[in-house]
Structure formats: structure tokens, C-alpha cells
Amino acid sequence: MAATLEELEKRLIMIEQELACWRQLIGTSPAERGAWLLRAAGQQQAQITAGWAAALEQMGVCGQPIGAEKVQEMMTAGGVRPEDNEFSRGIIEMREE
Numbered sequence: 001m002a003a004t005l006e007e008l009e010k011r012l013i014m015i016e017q018e019l020a021c022w023r024q025l026i027g028t029s030p031a032e033r034g035a036w037l038l039r040a041a042g043q044q045q046a047q048i049t050a051g052w053a054a055a056l057e058q059m060g061v062c063g064q065p066i067g068a069e070k071v072q073e074m075m076t077a078g079g080v081r082p083e084d085n086e087f088s089r090g091i092i093e094m095r096e097e
Contacts, residue, residue: 003011025033041048056062072082080086 025036028036076082
């Protein structure tokens with residue numbers, strides 16, 4: 001898809017504005033940079049949350065997290081024996097290849 005001249009101009013303006021912010025930020029103290037980054041993250045939280053939800057949906061992940069202990073119980077109920085270290089062995093074998 002080819003971008004129009006107007007779209008490219010808008011993109012360039014946005015990039016120049018962001019670059020100006022970063023240049024200004026470089027000249028500040030670490031505390032000021034941290035505060036700025038926290039504000040920026042807060043402003044983008046809605047986008048981040050929506051993106052995460054879309055990624056989970058695309059992967060087919062749904063429902064509430066169940067926690068590590070519940071996963072371990074389910075694995076044991078499914079016949080996985082923790083003392084066999086099957087997962088660790090597989091990782092070690094892959095490293096040795």
C-alpha cells in the first residue's frame with residue numbers, strides 16, 4: 001500500500017515531535033526521566049491493554065489465570081511425575097546438540 005504525501009507529512013511531523021521530546025529528556029536528571037517515562041506509560045496504558053487483549057485473543061487464550069500450583073496439580077493428575085525431570089532433560093539435551 002503506497003502512502004500519500006499527506007500521510008508521509010503527518011508521520012514525519014509525529015516523528016519530529018517525538019524526537020524533540022527525547023532530546024529534551026536526555027538533558028534531564030534520572031529522576032525527571034523516570035517521572036516522564038511513568039507519565040508516558042500511563043498515557044499509553046489503554047493502548048497497551050487493548051494490544052495485550054488482542055494478542056491473547058489471537059492466540060486463543062481465554063479465561064482467568066489459574067496459578068502455578070494448580071498447573072502442577074493438573075500435570076500430576078495427567079501423569080507427569082516431577083521427579084522424572086522430563087522437561088529439564090529435554091532442555092539439557094537440546095543444549096548439548
